[in-house]
Amino acid sequence: MANRPAPALGLRDGDREELARLTRSSSARAGLAQRARIVLLAADGVSNISIAAKVGVSRPTVIDWRNRYAAQGIAGLEDEPRSGRPRTIDHREIVAQTLRPPPKKYGVTHWSSRLLGRHLGISNGTVAKAWRDYGVAPWRVETFKFSTDPELVAKVTDVVGLYLAPPENAIVLCVDEKSQIQALDRTAPMLPMQPGLPERRTHDYKHNATTTLFAALEIATGKVTGACKARHRHQEFLAFLKQVARAYPDTGDGTELHLVMDNYAAHKRVEVRDWLAANPRIHVHFTPTSGSWLNLVEVWFGIIERQAIHRGTFRFVKDLNAKIRAFVDGWNDRCHPFVWTKTADEILKKANRQTTSNTSH
Incomplete structure (x- = not known):
């Protein structure tokens, strides 16, 4: 006998509005917005296979988030705490490495945030934040000249x-x-310059x-x-x-x-x-x-x-x-x-x- 589509997921009172808000929010994490969309589609009776195709995830992932919502509500869509002590990254160490020239194996003259992040095993966003905090800009270079005039x-x-x-x-x-x-x-x-267009030349x-x-x-x-x-x-x-x-x-x-x-x-x-x-x-x-x-x-x-x-x-x-x-x-x-x-x-x-x-x- 063929598999029947899963029944429509029942939503708790007031959750539809909150789930819809999460899918539209620009400040919500992308993963949370995606899970809210899965739950809304499931509540509308869309099959798990169709939801997986629409959202771009696997069918087991759809089933997992349906079950999490059914058991815990919207709170179940949040990431679970990870085991172990959160990793702390000292920005001073990042800056100290930035001020040292890259190893010869990379063949570059200065660090990029992605290259240094890969070298240190951290995200390039973390590197960029450390650079902003300390005012470090490896991509910039300026010239200077000092006078040797004896007078x-x-x-x-x-x-x-x-x-x-x-x-x-x-x-x-x-x-x-x-x-x-x-x-x-x-x-x-x-x-010549026109509204919406700058002056142009060959x-x-x-x-x-x-x-x-x-x-x-x-x-x-x-x-x-x-x-x-x-x-x-x-x-x-x-x-x-x-x-x-x-x-x-x-x-x-x-x-x-x-x-x-x-x-x-x-x-x-x-x-x-x-x-x-x-x-x-x-x-x-x-x-x-x-x-x-x-x-x-x-x-x-x-x-x-x-x-x-x-x-x-x-x-x-x-x-x-x-x-x-x-x-x-x-x-x-x-x-x-x-x-x-x-x-x-x-x-x-x-x-x-x-x-x-x-x-x-």
């Missing part, structure tokens, strides 16, 4: 002191050049010629004096210094110009030194070697790169130069002061930490 302390103190407390009756200008700016032309026209482009942007940033106002030139030799740099001098003429009131610049060879050519000597109202302050980040005009170069150059399309260098000049004019209409906040002592303390860390490895 590091003096130069940092000089430049930062100029930013924080400029001399009376002085204008502080940060001077540098952004070289090799390429006029890039896309192989197809840009597709991944490939045509290389045209380059230009060099010379700039002098007045930190008290944010005003920029700029010039685009085909090359960035000492001849072009000297011509730009003369342009800056004309932009800030000597009015006879004793106003001095203090220029912050890096150690690029063109800045120290004899022709440049001779011209500076002939213009004693102009004083030069050099940033330390490998310390051009102390020059605030580098911040402004980042602004013009993001806002005018990076997403631009230029068929010719003259188009690129025109865009740069338009940006400088627009910037000067809305410019703002550039405020330095870190003291020389704070910078030197951090530089000493990096140097000590590097030499100790």
Whole structure:
């Protein structure tokens, strides 16, 4: 005689609503929601074989959870306590292993949460939680550079002191050049931004010629004096210094110009030194070697790169130069002061930490 389907499972008062809630809950454990669905289907008279096919479990599993519910109600659907002492995992041990390089047999440079979890015999979620708790991020890497300039302390103190407390009756200008700016032309026209769609452009482009942007940033106002030139030799740099001098003429009131610049060879050519000597109202302050980040005009170069150059399309260098000049004019209409906040002592303390860390490895 053929097997008959099991009779509909009787539900206890109020359980149908709770079981239905468990199947819809996003916070209930997946196993508990699955068991609630099995019981509901069984209560609707669905055969055990059909329930197994719908839920994706075996027929014996369906029978087991039917019997558990019949004996204990909804409480019977919970996981039973496991024997033995719960395993405790020290997050410090996980982090300590993370800080050690992976064994050579893995052939990787750093741990992933899954690889470390498999190595330690724990879940990758446990590893990830330990990393979050201790602020460890093996997938991240940053660069740093420390200066070996023998005059590091003096130069940092000089430049930062100029930013924080400029001399009376002085204008502080940060001077540098952004070289090799390429006029890039896309192989197809840009597709403009539309509701629901960002601006789109082809991944490939045509290389045209380059230009060099010379700039002098007045930190008290944010005003920029700029010039685009085909090359960035000492001849072009000297011509730009003369342009800056004309932009800030000597009015006879004793106003001095203090220029912050890096150690690029063109800045120290004899022709440049001779011209500076002939213009004693102009004083030069050099940033330390490998310390051009102390020059605030580098911040402004980042602004013009993001806002005018990076997403631009230029068929010719003259188009690129025109865009740069338009940006400088627009910037000067809305410019703002550039405020330095870190003291020389704070910078030197951090530089000493990096140097000590590097030499100790």
